[in-house]
Amino acid sequence: MPKPDHPRAWRQRLGTVYTRYLPAALGLTAVVNLALTPFLPGSAAPIRTHRDGSLTELVHTEQRAVDRRFGFYMELDDATNGGTLIVPMGSFVNAELAEGFASFDVVELDYDPAAGATGVPEVPEQWLVETESGDLVFSIIPGNDDLWWLAERPNGDVVVVPDSVAPAPVSP
């Protein structure tokens, strides 16, 4: 064992302290973590119930023929937010498909940046949009190339939101 003035002595003392206080450090951190967890935004909750556990087909069979991979959506946090819909546009959107949706009514959107703070899942390219009536929250994702916006009404109608109405992208 090194003498007290030996170069390794301080490491020995540090080691003793480390061993003695590691459980306390780990335990204290865990307690603080658990205490702070309720103050995290809703989207940080590790456990959140999901309504039916299934993805629902958004488009009809003939539209799936245009691009089979397009056309699913997921519903998140419906209990909390009254319907937060993720419309997965990604690279799958194309003009032909969007044209099919254009026959639906376009919903008037009143973008409320504050709504973006509630229940946004961890997706940078995603924004929450709230209707004027305030009773429905849409989640809209732009396409990779052409900026298309889709939204869905409570009755299941899917609408294409024109750029003139769509909100400016705001990072969450």
Add this chain to the structure above:
Amino acid sequence: MISEIAIAVGLTIAGSVLLTAVRRDVTAAARCWLSLPVGAAAYLIAAVVSLVLVGTLDPAMTLLTVLGLGLVVAAVSIIRDGIRRDDVLWMLVGVGIAVVTALAARQWHLTRLTPDSLRYVLASNDLVLAEGLREMNATDLVTRQIGLPALQSLSDMVGRDYLAALGPLFGVFGLGLFAWLALEVTRGALGRRNRLILVGTAILFLLSSNRLVYDSFYINTHIQMASYLLIAVAGIWLAVSRGLSLWAIPSGLALAVTLVFRPEAPLVVAIVLVTVAASRANMSIRLDVIVPTVAVGILWYGLGLWRYAAGGNEISPTAPVFGSLVAIAVAVVLCLAGGAGRVRPWARWLDLAGVAGLALLLAFYVATDPTVFSMSVEATARNLVRDGFWLLTWVAAIALLVVALIVQVIPDARVWTVPIIGFALLYWALPYVREGAWRVGAGDSGNRILAHYLAVSLIFLVLAAVHNRGVASADRVESV
């Protein structure tokens, strides 16, 4: 629900029976916690073979094939060494845990989904088609890989879009393995009470890590990566340092399948393999670790991605497929060469040389484009303390890691320290090989991949508490 439970049980039994081959060195309790991830790993390797060579994936047939293979392995093992009560009991415990976890996951439906999850789920639908790899998005093949889609393809058997139980199963079995490892590495080093306090607080620390728990319910690759990296690194250490050489087999399987989960995995695998290259591992351990990686590397990167991925056949050191193949190949060669008698005195410095090389590469990147680094530093700092939802997890873990690295005298310590330092360097280098700096937010991949290294780091912290200069004296046990 019954079908999803059957899948969970099938993967667990597949892993259990395959692991009978390593009964000599891997205890029944450890095999219980390894069973689900190893069963899934075997399924994944079979899935890669099927997808690359046949062109499609039949999840039911693949699972049955793995189960059948496992039963043959178990039969041979039982004929040779007989069957022990412990083996059966712990296997039943594993099956019971799988059933309860799957039941709970389905009953309460805790799944977290984001559009990222959706891409994986959509890909899982593609893989079961006649030309699965051609059907899957060519960019997603590289960026998202087929590990999670292939596992989620099992949902095809139960008529659902995804398996809610998959993440929780990895979470529960990973936690069980973590607890087993923490108990194992502290065995005989501390008094019973102090040992239980240390292990208990370590488990509590892991359980209080918001993002890691979140990942257990989130359809993405993070909980799988965290579990497999823990198995890989801990298994190599147990094989090398404790002389339990058969641990190298589950370790090798775990390391190999990380290659089909994340695009940066080849670099992670290379770091681990270079660590093995410099270690005292004998040639048998080296081969057990290398062979699955080589098989998956050749099949998936060499044949699958090369042919089907967007830009897969681009030949350049920074091309995702070619560069990954080079990284794996170099690491494998070093690992094999390091085991040769004449090279060994030199090979023992390979890991440090690798870390130094990675540090130099990072320094070069930073000098070339300091903005990316400074933006990544700022984003990471904000993510670690607030925006990434890690709460105090990494703040405490990093501080403790620094102290542990200074004081530790763990036998064959570099099996732990080199990967941990290597992963840290890789974390800062990755923004230069992806689309840009890490970003602020829980959803940024820089923030998410931190989950991969938490359990490994935490076991190292526990090991350092029982192997350091301060506990070399006789009174160490009582002082804790």
